Amino acid sequence: MIDASAIEEKIFVTPGYSTDLHLSEHELDFFRETIEEQWLECIAVQYPEYKESFRKLGLANYHKLSHLVDHKTLWGKESRLFPQKSVDKIKNFPFTETLTAVFDEFTISDVVLGDRIVTGRQEIYWRIVRPEAVSDVGPIHADKWFHNVLRSGYGMFPLGIATVKIWIPIYCESGKSGLIVVPDSHKREWQYEYVDKAGLKKPVIKEGLEDVSRVLVPTDPGTLLVFNERLLHGGAVNHGSTTRVSSEITLVLRHC
Numbered sequence: 417m418i419d420a421s422a423i424e425e426k427i428f429v430t431p432g433y434s435t436d437l438h439l440s441e442h443e444l445d446f447f448r449e450t451i452e453e454q455w456l457e458c459i460a461v462q463y464p465e466y467k468e469s470f471r472k473l474g475l476a477n478y479h480k481l482s483h484l485v486d487h488k489t490l491w492g493k494e495s496r497l498f499p500q501k502s503v504d505k506i507k508n509f510p511f512t513e514t515l516t517a518v519f520d521e522f523t524i525s526d527v528v529l530g531d532r533i534v535t536g537r538q539e540i541y542w543r544i545v546r547p548e549a550v551s552d553v554g555p556i557h558a559d560k561w562f563h564n565v566l567r568s569g570y571g572m573f574p575l576g577i578a579t580v581k582i583w584i585p586i587y588c589e590s591g592k593s594g595l596i597v598v599p600d601s602h603k604r605e606w607q608y609e610y611v612d613k614a615g616l617k618k619p620v621i622k623e624g625l626e627d628v629s630r631v632l633v634p635t636d637p638g639t640l641l642v643f644n645e646r647l648l649h650g651g652a653v654n655h656g657s658t659t660r661v662s663s664e665i666t667l668v669l670r671h672c
Contacts, residue, residue: 418436418437418514418517418518419436420517420518422436423436423437423518423642424518424519427580427642427643427644428644430599430600430603431597431599431600432597432599432600432601432602432603432643432644432646432647433597433599433633433641433642433643433644433647434640434641434642434643435633435634435635435639435640435641435642436640437511437514437515437518437639437640437642438511438638438639438640439511439584439638439639439640440510440511440638441638443506443509443510443511443638444586444637444638446505446506446509447584447586447663448475448586448587450498450502451475451542451586451661451663452474452475454495454496454498454542455470455475455478456470456471458490458491458495459485459490462485462486462490463484463485466481466484466485469481469484475587475659475661476587476658476659476661477658477659478544478546478659479546479547479549479658479659482546487546488551491544493529493541494529496541496542496543497527497539497540497541498540498541498542500537500538502540503524503538503540506540507524511640515582515667519580519667519669520669520670521669521670522667522668522669522670523538523667523668524538524539524540524665524666524667524668525538525539525572525579525666525667525668526538526539527539528562528566528572530615530616531565531566531616531617533566533567533572539665539666540663540664540665541663541664542586542661542662542663542664543651543660543661543662543663543664544659544660544661545593545651545654545659545660545661545662546654546659546660547654547655547656547657547658547659548653548654548655549653549654550653552651552654553650553651553652553653553654554650554651555620555621555650556596556598556621556625556630556648556649556650557608557619557620557621557648557649557650558601558602558606558608558619558645558646558647558648558649559579559581559645559646559666560579560645560646561608561619562619563579563645564619565610565617565619573668577668577669577670578645578669579645579666579667579668579669580642580643580644580645580666580667580669581642581643581645581664581665581666581667582640582641582642582664582665582666582667583595583640583641583643583662583663583664584638584639584640584641584662584663584664584665585635585636585637585638585639585641585660585661585662586637586638586661586662586663587637587658587659587660587661588635588636588637588656588660588661588662589656589657589658589660590634590635590636591632591634592654592655592656593652593654593655593656593660594632594633594634594635594652594660595632595633595635595641595649595650595651595652595662596630596631596632596633596649596650596651596652597630597631597633597643597647597648597649598625598628598629598630598631598647598648598649599629599631601628601646601647601648602644602645602646602647602648606621606622606623606648607621607622607623608620608621608622608623609622621648625648628648632652
């Protein structure tokens with residue numbers, strides 16, 4: 417039995433995140449199968465000669481052959497979006513019903529590609545982070561900063577609407593890889609600016625983080641790390657021996 421009010425308090429009061437919820441074995445298997453199918457399809461289209469080699473090693477060992485492909489080009493966000501039919505199945509999973517007990521009514525956010533919002537398609541996507549690949553992770557940020565810049569600066573969501581992010585490790589070595597958070601950072605307004613990167617505006621924090629407490633949250637595969645849209649966070653460099661694969665979902669709530 418979950419304590420919905422305790423989970424909500426962790427996310428909106430302190431420390432800004434919760435790891436109380438978990439996928440079932442069946443749900444985790446579905447995420448893995450869906451992602452692996454997409455992963456192999458992308459490789460087959462661009463590098464058909466290597467598909468069987470990647471398939472034999474499996475997604476968790478992708479890094480052992482990633483030198484054979486153009487990693488950055490191959491894994492643009494559009495290649496990592498779950499098909500809507502898969503999203504629709506996930507919306508009927510038991511863990512989604514559990515989230516309803518915590519947040520009441522919510523929707524999954526629309527797809528965002530660069531500065532474009534794709535209405536009518538809901539966004540669940542996945543990421544790949546290879547061992548010791550610093551270029552596979554981004555800087556510390558808050559999701560709210562990305563939401564604010566969309567729609568020509570008017571923001572992705574109307575005033576009074578809050579979001580929470582769900583980060584799910586699909587393949588991950590807890591303690592060696594995962595997501596870094598700054599506990600309670602959602603309570604403060606941080607200074608940031610937008611910089612042009614590949615024709616898009618990207619938010620970059622302007623303040624130093626040397627004196628703040630950064631935590632690598634312990635997460636086994638299937639853990640739901642649910643956090644506040646204002647919480648500072650970022651992917652950790654993967655110090656494990658396998659490729660980290662994670663999935664992300666943004667829930668749009670009906671209240672702040």
